[in-house]
Amino acid sequence: MEAHAHFKQQILDACRTLVDKGYLMATGGNVSVRITGQPAPQNAFAITPSNYDYLKMLPDDVCILSLDLEPIEGERKPSVEAGMHAGVYQTRPDVMAVVHTHQVYASALALMNAPIPALFDEQVRFLGRAVEIIPYAPSGTGMLRNTIVKHIKNHHNAYIIQNHGVLCFGHDMERAIHNVEILEKCSLAYLLALCSERKVSKIPLAVREIAFAKLRKDQKKVEKGEISTGGE
């Protein structure tokens, strides 16, 4: 169906960018975008197929699913984490794109069970007050989906999943990819700072709250349809 071509292409372009930048490796991770606009259904999303080489992917390999995980379009089996993505869209009306990666530096913090406190203005402005650790649950399970749904209600846009990887959100795909990049930069800087064994300084609390308020303001605009979300 032509109505979904734009969203399938967004998935392909995002995967290419994330592979080129080294955030997606082999077949690890998955990417989705909420289907918006008319005549496309509002309660659906496009997602990468399960266990398939990102660089071989063609538009028809992208799966279109309802938020109840009913297949709408696509021959391939959707990502095993489709339930996790659907849970995000159902819980967070401000989220229009979700990127899940196994990126290396943030994954190191996932192993250390170390959340990232408010270290940089830009981090809080786009990712939230802190990058929290979502407790481990096996990949592709309802348990992981439920744990994630419970944790993302604090309106942050980046989380680290313990012993697994990361989850980044955006009001469009471009923002979700930028958030992946900001998270990896913060993770590397934080790891290096921790290695020094010196006290790691944070931004002042008042600045943190001002930066987070700006993020919340943007999210509320998306919820009201006042910000373009990359749909057609």
Ligand SMILES: [Zn+2]
């Ligand atoms: Zn994963």
